[in-house]
Amino acid sequence: MIDAELIDQSNKARAAGLGRDVQNLAERLGRSAATSAEALVEALMAFSVAAPSWAVGTGGTRFGRFPIGGEPRTSEEKIDDVAALNALTRSNESISLHVPWDLPDDPAGLKEYGEHRGIRFDAMNSNTFQDNPSTTRDGAITYKFGSLANSEKAVRDAAVEHNKAVIDLGVALGSTALTVWLPDGINHPGQADHRTQFERVAAGLQAIHDHLPDDWSMYTEHKPYEPAFYATVNFDWGSSLLLAQAAGAKASCLVDLGHHLPNANIEQIVSRLAMVGRLGGFHFNDSKYGDDDLTTGSIDPFQLFLIFCELIRAGDGVLPQLAYMIDQSHNIKDPLEDLIQSTEAVGIAYAQALLVDRDALLAAQEGNDAALAQETLQAAFRTDVRPLLAEARRRSGGAVAPLDAYRESGYRAAKIAQRGMQSVATGL
Numbered sequence: 001m002i003d004a005e006l007i008d009q010s011n012k013a014r015a016a017g018l019g020r021d022v023q024n025l026a027e028r029l030g031r032s033a034a035t036s037a038e039a040l041v042e043a044l045m046a047f048s049v050a051a052p053s054w055a056v057g058t059g060g061t062r063f064g065r066f067p068i069g070g071e072p073r074t075s076e077e078k079i080d081d082v083a084a085l086n087a088l089t090r091s092n093e094s095i096s097l098h099v100p101w102d103l104p105d106d107p108a109g110l111k112e113y114g115e116h117r118g119i120r121f122d123a124m125n126s127n128t129f130q131d132n133p134s135t136t137r138d139g140a141i142t143y144k145f146g147s148l149a150n151s152e153k154a155v156r157d158a159a160v161e162h163n164k165a166v167i168d169l170g171v172a173l174g175s176t177a178l179t180v181w182l183p184d185g186i187n188h189p190g191q192a193d194h195r196t197q198f199e200r201v202a203a204g205l206q207a208i209h210d211h212l213p214d215d216w217s218m219y220t221e222h223k224p225y226e227p228a229f230y231a232t233v234n235f236d237w238g239s240s241l242l243l244a245q246a247a248g249a250k251a252s253c254l255v256d257l258g259h260h261l262p263n264a265n266i267e268q269i270v271s272r273l274a275m276v277g278r279l280g281g282f283h284f285n286d287s288k289y290g291d292d293d294l295t296t297g298s299i300d301p302f303q304l305f306l307i308f309c310e311l312i313r314a315g316d317g318v319l320p321q322l323a324y325m326i327d328q329s330h331n332i333k334d335p336l337e338d339l340i341q342s343t344e345a346v347g348i349a350y351a352q353a354l355l356v357d358r359d360a361l362l363a364a365q366e367g368n369d370a371a372l373a374q375e376t377l378q379a380a381f382r383t384d385v386r387p388l389l390a391e392a393r394r395r396s397g398g399a400v401a402p403l404d405a406y407r408e409s410g411y412r413a414a415k416i417a418q419r420g421m422q423s424v425a426t427g428l
C-alpha cells in the first residue's frame with residue numbers, strides 16, 4: 001500500500017509552492033461564490049471517477065502485449081491497485097468489474113475486501129463479446145454470430161442469463177448499475193437484417209431490465225464499429241436512446257468518448273441525451289482516430305472541457321450524479337500512472353467548466369455576440385486550475401503531486417517483487 005506517511009513527506013516539500021499558487025488563483029478568480037477558488041476546491045473534493053478493473057493491467061493491441069510487471073492477478077489485487085491510486089488522488093473511490101474477467105468465488109468476501117480498502121463497486125460490465133465458461137457451455141453456445149441479436153434463440157437466452165447473473169453478482173457486491181456493451185452487429189453486408197437484429201436486442205434488453213432491482217440503473221453503450229466492422233446494432237446515440245427507451249425506465253445511455261466516428265460533436269450528443277433525461281454516464285478516454293483508449297484529455301482537452309460544460313448546463317450549475325468512469329487500458333505506460341493522469345484531466349475539465357461565467361455566456365448567446373461567447377469560454381478553459389486540484393487532494397489526504405509520489409513510493413517495484421514480472425491481469 002501507499003501509506004499516509006509517504007504522502008505527507010511528498011506533500012511537505014511542495015506545501016509552500018502550492019499555498020502561493022492557490023492564493024494567487026483565489027485572488028484572480030473570486031468573482032462570485034459559485035466560481036471562487038474555495039467553491040471549486042470543495043466541488044473537486046466531492047468528485048470521484050471510477051477505475052475499471054481492466055485498466056490496472058497492461059492492455060495490448062492485436063500486434064502484441066508488453067507486460068510492465070507486477071500486474072494484478074486477481075480481483076483482490078485489482079482492488080489493491082485502485083486503492084493505491086485512490087490513496088494518491090482521493091478521486092477514485094470505486095472499481096468497475098467486468099464479467100467474466102472478474103468472477104469472484106466469494107462475492108461477499110470481495111465486497112468486504114473492498115470495504116476494508118475504501119473501495120466501492122461501481123457499475124458492473126457484462127461481457128458477451130467472447131465465449132465464457134459460465135453461459136457458453138461446452139461450446140454448444142457461441143457468441144461468434146452475436147449475443148442478444150443472435151439468430152439462435154438458445155444463444156440469445158444465454159446472453160440474457162449472463163446479464164442476469166452479472167446483476168445478481170453486482171447485488172452481492174453492493175453495485176447498483178449494469179453497463180451493457182454489446183458485440184452484436186454485421187461484418188458483411190446482407191449477412192443479417194438490421195431491423196431484426198435491433199428488435200432482438202431490444203427484446204433482450206427488456207428481459208435484462210426486468211431483472212434489475214428497484215434501485216438499479218442500466219446503461220446502453222453505443223459504438224459505431226468493432227467487433228463487427230460493417231454495422232453494429234447499437235452504433236450511435238440515436239440507437240442507444242431507442243434501445244434505452246425500449247428497455248425500460250431504469251435504462252439510460254452511456255457515452256464512451258472513444259466510441260464515435262472522427263470529428264463527431266460529442267458535447268452536442270451529451271446535450272441531447274441530457275435534454276431527454278436519458279444520459280446515464282461516461283467512459284472517459286481520448287482518441288485521435290478510433291477507439292484508441294488514449295489517456296483522457298491527452299489529445300483533445302477542449303472537447304473534454306466542452307463536454308463538462310454541457311454537464312454543468314444539464315445540472316443547472318452543478319455536476320449531475322451520473323456514472324463517471326475511466327475506460328482505458330494502456331499498453332506502454334504504467335497503468336497506474338495513466339490513471340493518475342486521466343483522473344487529473346477529468347478534474348481539470350470539471351473545474352474549468354465550473355469556472356465558466358454562465359450568466360455572461362447566456363447574455364452573449366441571446367445577444368448574438370459570438371466573439372464574447374468565445375471569450376467567456378476561453379477565459380475558463382485557459383485558466384490553469386491545477387493548483388486547485390492539488391489543494392483538493394491535499395485536504396482529502398491525497399498527494400499534491402500524485403505522479404511524483406507514486407514514483408517515490410516504489411509501488412511498481414514492490415508489486416513486481418510480490419506478483420512477479422510475468423503476471424497477467426485476468427481478461428488481458
Ligand SMILES: [Mn+2]
Binds near residue numbers: 256283327
Ligand atoms: Mn466503454
